[in-house]
Amino acid sequence: MSEAEPSRVNTEERRGLMEVKEECQEINEAEEKHQYPEPHNFKPEGKSLTFVNYYFQFLKKRSQRKEVQHSFTCNQCGKSFIRKQLLIDHIRIHLGLEPFTCDQCGKSFVRKALLNDHMRIHTGVNPFACLQCGKSFSNDDDLKLHKEIHIGAKPFSCDQCGKSFRRKGLLNDHMRVHTGEKPYLCAQCGKSFIRKALLNDHMRSHTGEKPYRCSQCGKGFSLRGNLYCHMRIHTGEKPYKCDQCGKSFTLKGKLKHHYRIHTGATPFTCNQCGKNFAQSDSLTYHLRSHAGIKPFKCDQCGKAFILGSRLKQHMNVHANERPYICSVCGKTFSRLDCFKMHHKVHTGVKSHVCSECGNSFGRAGDLKIHQRIHTGEKPHKCSHCDKSFNQLGQLKIHERVHTGEKPYQCPSCGKSFSSSSARQIHVKKHCPKLSK
Incomplete structure (x- = not known):
């Protein structure tokens, strides 16, 4: 060469x-x-x-x-798989077979791997962590979906409203908002949903299943989102902050309600008396006063209340508990709102002034009650007779004449009274040692 x-x-x-x-x-x-x-x-x-x-x-x-x-093909729907075992798992869906059952909540799965992922809900183990924000997940699929949030890519857009989505499946679900289609039907109550996941969440209202359990206190929840919100109680996290006063909240809805304090918005109106409320719950409780509904009843004296919190406060009367102590004068109170109102006596702040007589008050509610003296308004009417009162407390004391209720008891001799003021007079006259 x-x-x-x-x-x-x-x-x-x-x-x-x-x-x-x-x-x-x-x-x-x-x-x-x-x-x-x-x-x-x-x-x-x-x-x-x-x-x-x-x-x-x-x-x-x-x-x-x-x-x-991809030679393993389902002869029922034509779907292909790269492994024979995946085809076997898929066929179980058509046959309705779910051989792998959770021993804690009874939920069943077609594959053992799905059961293993599900068990982390009960154990609270979240081994898949996001390297960018530290948030952890019980399975790899949820982590992959979460990572798309950081990327910010939303390639699938709705041609009707322009809203974009990270996955095509989410876009398909969204399109049902425009079409009105709700293909997932509850077999028990007939309610329908646009997504299967929403139907699964709804079914727990019938079964009572609460698979999402708090790893710290053991409390169970039917929805994963509710568990995440609950965990903020333990962590102290309050991610929703008011940009006007800086107050923070654990729930977005609580922040939304709080904003109405600054805006003064009262969007919920009573259709019977026209009174407005900032919160829907407040309107619900108010409507009970028109309907005469008092679901919370004292098992000692039979007195009923619209709110459970009012019953709890009332129970302090029987227990003679007065946990709220004024640091200035030492006076004690059974209710927090009464304690706060009393404290304004020492501060001397009376920013609410009557335009008729110039009398000033520490609270807007007190001014409103006072103005009834000038207007002659007596909105609180007795259900037993025609007598009316300008204050709710006066009505309650009056109605005890008809009911015979005497909830205020002398701790010394056991004598009962219809009002706290009557008991106080009795204590000063007959039990001077207690009045000191």
Whole structure:
């Protein structure tokens, strides 16, 4: 062989290896796009290029593997799988078979891996953590969906309202808002939903299932979102902050309600008396006063209340508990609101002034009650007789004349009274030691 011959072989060898590298790059790019190109039809020369021939054989075998990877096809719906076991798991869906059952809540699954993921709900284990924000998840799929939040990519847009979504499935669910389609129907009550996940959440209202359990106190929840909100009690997290006063809240809804303090908005109106309220709950409780509904009843004296909190405060009367102590004068109170009202006596702040007589008050409610003296309004009417009163407390004391109720008892002699003031007079006259 001449001196030029080895040089020619080395050049061809280098050219062949470069083409192999280009082929590798193309295959790698195709792997990412799940497309597999045919090998280039170049013919290597010389025995020193046997590696290229070997590489083409490798590509051919891999191409054959790719062809058989999706050979396991469901004969009912046509869906294909790369492994036989995945096909077997899929067929169980058609047959309604769920052999893997949770021993804590009874929920069943078609695959053992799904059961393992589900068990983390009960154990509270979240092994899949986001490296960007530290949030953890019980399964890898939820972590992958969460990562899309940081990327910010929302390639699927609604052609009707322009709203964008990270996944096509979410877009499909959203489109039902425009079409009104609700294909997921509850077999027990007939209520329908646009997403299967919403139906699954709803079914727990019938079954009473609470699979999401707090790892710290053991309290169970039917919805995962409710568990996340509950965990803020333990962590002290209050992510929703008022931009006007800086007060923070654990729930977004609580912040929304709080804003009405600054705006003065009272969007909830009573259809019977026209009174407005800032919160829907306040309107609900108010309507009970018109209907005469008092679901919370004292088991000691039979007195009933519209609110459970009022009953709790009332129970302090029987227990003779007065946990709220004024640090200025030492006076005690059974209710927090009475204690706060009393404290204004010491501060001397009376910002609410009557326009008729100039009398000032510490609370707006007190001013409103006072103005009834000028207007003659007596909105609180006795249900037993025609007598009316300008204050609710006066009505309650009066109604005890009809009911015979005497909830205020002397701690010394046991004598009972219809009002706290009557008991106080009795204590001063007959039990002077207690009045000191």
